[in-house]
Amino acid sequence: MKSIVTYIVLVYGLLVIVGGVIGFLKAKSSASLIAGVVSGLLVLVAGFIMLSGMALGTYLALATTFILMGVFGVRLAKTKAFMPSGMLFILNDLVFIALILSLIL
Numbered sequence: 001m002k003s004i005v006t007y008i009v010l011v012y013g014l015l016v017i018v019g020g021v022i023g024f025l026k027a028k029s030s031a032s033l034i035a036g037v038v039s040g041l042l043v044l045v046a047g048f049i050m051l052s053g054m055a056l057g058t059y060l061a062l063a064t065t066f067i068l069m070g071v072f073g074v075r076l077a078k079t080k081a082f083m084p085s086g087m088l089f090i091l092n093d094l095v096f097i098a099l100i101l102s103l104i105l
Contacts, residue, residue: 005102006050009061012095013043065096
């Protein structure tokens with residue numbers, strides 16, 4: 001289970017970075033680019049730490065996804081638009097749940 005979650009975290013980190021780049025290209029939002037790249041890199045670093053077998057990676061990924069849950073939740077409440085805030089909120093929550101389960105199981 002833990003190895004599957006590690007790869008999920010790595011893919012999610014890439015998706016967050018790509019989302020930030022797309023946000024910049026579509027809306028010319030520097031904030032989206034910076035936030036997407038920084039948070040995506042944090043998730044990727046967490047994933048690589050998880051690959052080395054250290055529990056620190058899981059906790060870093062949990063902390064980052066917890067913060068992103070708040071960010072995407074606030075954006076969703078503000079815009080009421082499923083794309084991209086709602087989709088990212090749901091995807092982020094699924095990764096968060098997978099991380100929690102990897103700690104329990």
